[in-house]
Amino acid sequence: MSTFSGIGTALSSLNAHRQALDVTSQNVANANTVGYTRQRATMVASPTAVNPSMFQSASGVGDGVRVTGVERLADAFLDAQVRSASSSASYQGVRSTAYTTLEASLGEPSKTSLSSQMSQMWSAFEDLANNPHQASARTAVLSTAAAVTDKVGALYSSVRDQWTQARDQAVSLVDQVNAKAQGIADLNGRILATTNVGGNANELVDQRERAITELAGLTGATSQTRANGTVDVLVGGNPLVEGSRTNALVVTGAPAFADAAGGAPVTVSWAHRPGSVVALSGGSLAGQLSVLAPADAAGTGGVLAEAAARLDTVATELADQVNTLHQGGYTAAGATGTDFFRLEAGLPAALGLRVAVPDGDGIAASGVDGAAYDGGVADAIHTLSSAARGPQALWAAGVVDTGNRSASATARATVAEAARAQAESQQTSAAAVDTDEETVNLMAYQRGYQAAARVLSTIDSVLETLMNMAR
Template structure:
């Protein structure tokens, strides 16, 4: 190889070392940047020139022409990145379900001194006082007031469940808007990556990966990478992002808890009205599941159904006994509770008796001071299928489901954290490793520069001193 060829080889070495230092500096600068994936310079040896012509020397040994910088590789891992998205989908779904159960439990507030169970005990105790002192206005007023407080507490609890459902729908709507925004941003990044004209687009890929991770957490989306470097985002097997185009989604269905039975909340494609999005996971699937009808496992609807069942059982059992009793004046007792028509039982329960004289406590033919029926009403709290048993079963089921959802959320969160940790272990920047690389490239740069110096001295000897004697 001629001295001039060696100059070119040394120059290539300088460029390669400089590129390595530049990339190492980029890694160090982004050590704390969320979503950044470390990069490395890809190098390959340049093959020697092939001599042509009849005058070539068949046994002449030729060296290569140095090093070539082929590009800057992004040291990600498609499998680990897909695992992060998959586990984020499960974590998003489970966390929303668990949060819905926690909210329902907080509304119920059981066991406590201010819960419905405590109000039931006070109500039964008031009836026992009536049984002990039948015909007394004071005890009559107390039982009416306790009944009103119980009905109000049931209605208030159910109203709070409905309000929580409304908030969940509002949050779901916000997530839908976020999904459409993220999808548009992914499409824009796809376009920018296509327009990079062979330049390095690693940072754009990192940004796009962060967006697709968020989409996976929201919708359970998966991705498919095309040969041109763009990414398609699929939700339920359908394209949310198709290269540089997007298909938006929208939330439809009932806007009230009580309307979900006939018109459940759904996510559908905006460009295909009536075509539901088949969510495989993610926060939106969790919201839709929590807002579903009670028959489909809806958290809020099941909670509201518990209040309705209690109100229905309470009115039915108490009215059956009260209607068979007589008031102090000898009149038939009639209904003690009333259920307003056209509204759910939990919201429409009210006290039909408005005065102590209307409280019926005695059995027919037993005299004006008989309190046997009031005693029987007080004993409803101990019945195996009475109001207390109905409420206790509902609260127990809610607690069991909440515990199960919380456990699933913990497992999903641990899986998601482990997936993120594995990805970061592979692709995150290590300052120790970058320090070693920096020293390596620094020494390579110094070595290439020393080659240039040596060749320069050789050429100086050849050009300026060849043929000169005595110097």
């Protein structure tokens, strides 16, 4: 090896260790930056660049070291695991929140709950059966029955308002998806432009990977990396992002709760392919769509539509069962065949439930014609409170079912969130900056730099000695 070759070798070591120190400094600077992935300078030995000849004098030791690139120390498997876990946790979280909100709106048990209001109505009928001649007893029946109809309507309105809010949230989520997709497409373009000129785009890649993870939490999206370093993002097997181009999503389907209650689902479609529904595999958006889904015959439809259907059933059964008994009774004036409740046409049963009796004398409490002060029918109506298929039992079963589903949804959300947190912890352990490790690296690269500088200093001293001897 010639003296000048030794200078080049030492110089390459100085440059390589300086770049390694720069990379380590970047890691330390971003030790607390969310989403930052630690980096390493990749150093390889430079072979001797010679052309074979009979007068070749090179030693063949090599020409030093060079940095071939700066590598992101990310684990693709752990990244995919985090995205899958985020998709599941977001989906279960939305459903758990919907059930918790619904359960809270029912207000069971409490003094103002529907169960309490119906119990007061049955008690009023019992008092009327014992005191059919008292006007106050008849007034109490009407007031408690009106309270029941108001409560049923209020609960239905609450469910409808929650559905409307959930649909608005779905629209907001779609807007977020489209914005993040555009951001990923822009980052794809910037990353490609940077790498094409030999630059380091690792920080841009970090931003893109973080955005993809957020998209996975929204839609269950997956990604595919192209040979040029750009990424395609897929939702339901179809591209949401293709290089620097995006395909937007739009909320379609039922615009109002009445449509969903009638069987029309809320869907998410591709804006450029009207009518083409996106097959979401997970994420908070899929969770919202499941909450907004219409009811079905099996009782396993959307959370809110099923609750509304249950309220309609309770209202219908309450009107039918009370009216059936009331029609067989006699009013104070001897009229028979009258209804106690009515259902207004054009409205859901829960919203259209009304008290049909105009005043206390219109209550057909008597079971005997001409016996105005008999309370046989009022007593029969009171027994509906304990009937196996009575309105009270139907509502109680519905409340219990809602509570069980809410508890199940909460448990699933808790498990899914624990899995997501564990996956994220594993990802962080593999990719986050360890300041202790970086300190060791700083010392190693510093010693390497100092050693290379010492080699240059030694060669300089040797050359100076040679030149002095030649004078």
